[in-house]
Amino acid sequence: GQQVMQIPQYQHVQEGEDFTTYCNSSTTLSNIQWYKQRPGGHPVFLIQLVKSGEVKKQKRLTFQFGEAKKNSSLHITATQTTDVGTYFCAGQRGLNAGGTSYGKLTFGQGTILTVHP
Amino acid sequence: DAGITQSPRHKVTETGTPVTLRCHQTENHRYMYWYRQDPGHGLRLIHYSYGVKDTDKGEVSDGYSVSRSKTEDFLLTLESATSSQTSVYFCAISPGANWNSPLHFGNGTRLTVT
Numbered sequence: 001g002q003q004v005m006q007i008p009q010y011q012h013v014q015e016g017e018d019f020t021t022y023c024n025s026s027t028t029l030s031n032i033q034w035y036k037q038r039p040g041g042h043p044v045f046l047i048q049l050v051k052s053g054e055v056k057k058q059k060r061l062t063f064q065f066g067e068a069k070k071n072s073s074l075h076i077t078a079t080q081t082t083d084v085g086t087y088f089c090a091g092q093r094g095l096n097a098g099g100t101s102y103g104k105l106t107f108g109q110g111t112i113l114t115v116h117p
Numbered sequence: 118d119a120g121i122t123q124s125p126r127h128k129v130t131e132t133g134t135p136v137t138l139r140c141h142q143t144e145n146h147r148y149m150y151w152y153r154q155d156p157g158h159g160l161r162l163i164h165y166s167y168g169v170k171d172t173d174k175g176e177v178s179d180g181y182s183v184s185r186s187k188t189e190d191f192l193l194t195l196e197s198a199t200s201s202q203t204s205v206y207f208c209a210i211s212p213g214a215n216w217n218s219p220l221h222f223g224n225g226t227r228l229t230v231t
Contacts, residue, residue, distance in 0.1 A: 006159075030217060031217055033219050033220075035220075041224075042207060042223065043160065043207070043220075043222050044222070045219040045220060045221065048217075048219055088159060088160065092217055105162070105220070106162075107152075107159040107160040107161070109157060109159040110159050
């Protein structure tokens with residue numbers, strides 16, 4: 001079945017340093033989504049990438065989708081303590097991939113980011 | 118968030134007992150999901166629903182059943198709870214009209230099976 005691998009599992013940074021998490025899928029994706037979960041909270045949707053080679057920015061966050069639509073990355077510039085949490089990627093296959101009306105969404109294991117002030 | 122309520126928020130139960138978790142939404146969205154979250158595993162899909170009485174299995178469905186008799190309610194049942202089902206359970210909805218709309222999660226239910 002489809003696998004989505006995310007690295008690193010943990011990342012500790014000093015406030016002001018940059019941070020990157022990487023996501024790789026074993027199959028070509030229809031789209032990839034990124035979520036953030038604060039400690040004790042629930043996952044919150046950040047962004048969705050659909051096009052090959054797509055790059056999107058949200059303030060200090062930059063999201064990329066690979067040319068082959070099998071990998072993605074999230075880069076945070078100049079981390080702040082408010083960036084603390086777990087970042088998940090989730091890859092979604094096309095409608096026809098699973099043979100059902102649902103595009104299978106598979107989450108990576110997540111990267112836990114801690115930021116030291 | 119997005120009108121999703123999960124109940125209970127916390128539950129401690131004994132091995133072998135049945136447990137039902139409830140997810141309630143207020144906005145009549147078609148797609149609803151149950152995920153479990155465990156350290157090192159991310160979020161794994163248990164079951165999902167694409168309409169009233171239309172449900173299907175996810176990747177970790179063994180030991181779980183679901184029901185959706187009304188659009189607004191999606192129930193997850195552990196017929197006979199085991200310690201391996203100790204986890205945090207999240208319900209999610211897909212608010213968009215399309216199958217690839219991103220998910221909105223509820224606040225979660227922390228279940229402990231002793």
